[in-house]
Amino acid sequence: YTFPDVLDVDRYVIDGKPTDAVVAVRELDLNSVESGDTWNNRRTVYTHGYGMVAAYGNQRLPNGEPVFVSGGIPTVGTLPEHEPRIYFGERTDYYVVVGAPEGADPVELDTPSGGENRSESLYTYEGVGGVDVGNFVTRAAFAIRFGDINLMLSDRVNEESRILHNRIPAQRVQEAAPWLTVDSDPYPSVVDGRIVWILDAYTTADTFPNSQRVDWTQSISDSRTAADRLLLGQQVNYVRNSVKAVVDAYDGTVTLYEWDEEDPVLKTWSKVFPGVVTPKDQISPALLEHLRYPQDMFKVQREILGRYHTTNPNTWFQQSDIWQVPNDPVRGSGQTASKEPPYFLTIRWPGDQKAHFSNTTVFVPKDRENLSVYMAVNADATSDEYGRMRVLKLSDAKQIAGPGQTYNFIQTNPMVADRLLPFNRQGASASAIFGNLLTLPLGGGLLYVQPIYTQTTATSGSYPALRFIVVRFGEEIGIGDTLQAALDQVFKGDAGADTGEQANPDTPVPPSGGEPVEVDAQERARTLLNEAETLLETADAALREGDLGAYQDRVKEAEAKIVEAAKALDEG
Template structure:
C-alpha cells in the first residue's frame, strides 16, 4: 500500500436524512432532558443543524413503530442492487384468541431443551404467521413494512387500522425480495407442532402412536441438546434447481433415534414460505443425527484424537450435524473446531462426513468426501479400460473440490446465481461418485 496510507484520520460528514435536527431553545432542552446529558446545551460542537440519532438499535426502532407485531430477534443485513445496506427483520402477526387453535406448548421440560430459543413463547399464542417483513435503510434509518402474505386475516385488519403503513410485496425496493430468509424460529415452532399433527388418523393421533421428536446433537457443548433448524443451499428431491432452505429433521419417539422425516421451509422468492415434508419409509432404518454423533465418539481414531485435542486448556467444539440429501442418499456433515484457551476464535480442524454405513473425516469437506469413496471405487477404476469411457473417481473428486472452492469464492463476492451453478456442479460430481460407489463391489 502507498506509504503513510492508514496512518491519518479520515473525516466525513453525514449527508443522510436520518435523525432529528437539534435546533435551539426548548427543543435542545428537551433533548438534554431525554438523554440526561448537560453537554447537549453546553457543547460548542453541536450546531442547530446537528442531527440527533436515537433508537438506532434495529429492534428498538421497529418495536416502537409496530408494538402490535412480534419480531424475530435475529435481524440480518443485506446489500441491495444499488449497493445500499438494508436491515431485514421478520415480523409475525399473532394472537392467543384464535378460534379452534391449540396454544403453543413450547419445548418439553427436559435438560436437552434448555438451550431452545422458544422457551419464552410457551402459551403466548395459538396463531402465528410470518406475514410481514420490516426493511430498514441502514444509512437513513427509514423503516418500511411489507406484506409477504396477503391471505393473513390479521394483516387485513391491520391494513384497515393503519392505512398506508403496510405496503404490498410488489413495492419491495432494491431487489430485496431476493434476499428473503424464512425465520428459523418459525420453522422451529412449526416443527414442534408438525411432529404431533402430521398424524391424520384419529385413532393414531389419540394414542400418540406416531409422534415425532426433534433429534439431539452434540452442538458446541459436551452435552446433547435439541437440534435447531439450519440454513442450507441444496437441490431438493424432485426439484430442478438449487435453492436456499431452512431445514429440520425428525426422529421417532420411544427412544428410537433413526431418521424418520425432514421438513424444509423454502426461502427463494418464488417459493418463499412454502413448507415441504419428506417422510421416509418406516421399513427402512436410516441413522439419525444422534446416532451419527455416537458413531463419531465410538470411532477409535476419532475419539482418540478428540480426547487429545481436548487437553491442555484447549476445548473441542462440535458444529451442527447437517443433513444433506443427494438423490436417494443422505449425507451427514459435521465440522469440528478447536478453541485454544487464549484464542479469540475457534479453528476448523476436521470435517466429518457420513453416508450410509461409511464414516470418514478430513481436514476439509473434500478430503473427507474423498476418504468416504476411495475404498469403494478403487476396484471399479481397475476395470475402467474395459468399460465405456467415463470420469475416474480422482477426476470426480477434483471436479467436486474445484466446484466447492468456486462456490465459496462466488458466495463471498455476492454472486448468488453463479454460486448456485457451482453448487450444481458439485452436486453432479457427488451424484457421479455415489453412483460409482453403489455399483462397485461392496457398495450399498
C-alpha cells in the first residue's frame, strides 16, 4: 500500500466541533509487488486499495506520531461508517478485471491480515462500475484496445466479469465533461457512507473582452504541483468555479453539481448537454460540509491581484508596486525554486470573534524578500461569508521578514541549531526534516510556525515523526516539543493563548474520542529515554565546542528525563 507524498486537509465534526484533519486514502502500489508478479495478480487480485486515514491537524502522541481520527485495517475511529474499498484513485492508472459468478470463491485481495487467524481476506466486487466483458465481442474489443491477449485467454475472465479502466478521478471528470478544466488537487472525503473524491471544475475561456490573459499552468504551478503534470500552454482570461465534481471511489460514478448558478458559460453547456450537470440544490448537507474554496482558482486570483491591486495610474505604469508570491524556502532554491503554495488553515482574522476555515497566502514586493501582504479567503462552503477575500497590508515603515528570510533565520538561530545538532552531524542515527513554514495572524502581527520532524536513517521503512515546533514573532524565536512550549518561549510564558496541547503526554487524546487512554508505561519510559539520549548527544556536541554552560544544562535535562522514565516504570 502507499499514500500520496502531499496529504489533503478536510474538516469533520468531532465531539460536536468542526475539526481540521489531515486525510488520505490507502491505495495499492503495484511497484512494491515483488513476488507473484503475474497477469492474474496484477489484473484480478491487486484490484483495490483499502481505507480512509485521518489524523488531527493539531495533535500528536508523545513519540511524535499523529493522533488518528480514523485509520487501520479494518478501519476504526470516529469517521462515519463507510465503504472502505478504493477502486478509483489517484494511483489507479491501470485496468483491472473484477466480478465473479454467484458462489465462486473470491480472488481479490481485500486486506493482508483481515481473515481467520490474521490470514489474507479476499473479496469479490459488487458494484456497478466498469464495463461488462462477459461476452466474447466486448472482451475481444478490450483485448485489442489494450493490446492484451490475456483478456481472451485467462480463466479469471468469466461471464460476470467487469473491466474497470480510466480509474483516475480527474480523468473521469474530464471525460464526462471535456468542456471543463479540472482542478489539480482532488481530495477524498467520507460522504453519506461512501469515500468520494471531490474535485473543483472550471469553465474557462481566453476571449473574454478587456480581461488579462494568463498562462494557466504557470499560475497554478508551485512547490506541491509539478508543472510537468499540468496541461501546458492553456491561456485563460475567464475562470469560474462553476462545478463541484464528485467521483465515487468504489464504483467510479461521476456526479457534476452546479455551483455557480449565474455563470453564462455553464448555462450554455447545460443546454448543449442537458442532464449532465445536477442542480445545486441537490447537493446534500453532508457533501456541502466538505466542499471548499477552489485551490487553483485562488492561485490565479492571487497572481492577478499582485499586479492589479493598485489604483494609481502612475504606479501601474511604472510597475513599482507589484506583489509576488515568494518561493517556498523549504523545497529548493535557485533554479529549483518554485512558488510557495497556499495553505488551508483555520484562522481568526484580526478583529473577528470567530475563526474560519480559510485558504491563505502571502506576498513579498517584487524582487525583494520582506513580507508585504497577508491574504486569506473564507473556504468554508457552509459559511455565509464563503468566498470573502481579505487582504492585510503591512506597514511600509517597518519591514517584516518574509518566508525566505525567516527560514534562514530559523536555521542559523543558535538555540535551534543546538536542539538539532544531534540530527545534523555526520553519522547521526536520525536526520531532521523541516516541514511547511506557515504564517498566521496573531495579536496585531504575523506569527511564523514551522514543524521539524526527525526520521531514523538506519532503518528501512521508517517515517518522519514530529519532534519540535519552531515559532517566530518579530525578532523572537522559540523552539519546543509543543507549540505551546515554543509560544511560551517567545512570549516569556505569557502567550495569551492556549493551544489545547497537554502538558503531560501520559494521557493523549484517543482517536475514537471519549475518555483519555493511558499510554503504556514502557512506551512512555522508552520515549523519555530516547529524549534523554538525544539530550546527551547534544551535551557531547556542546562539550566538543567548548560550551560548558550548554553541556551542563543538557546533562541536567537528560538526568531529569531518566528519573522520569524510572518513575513511569515504577508506577506502571
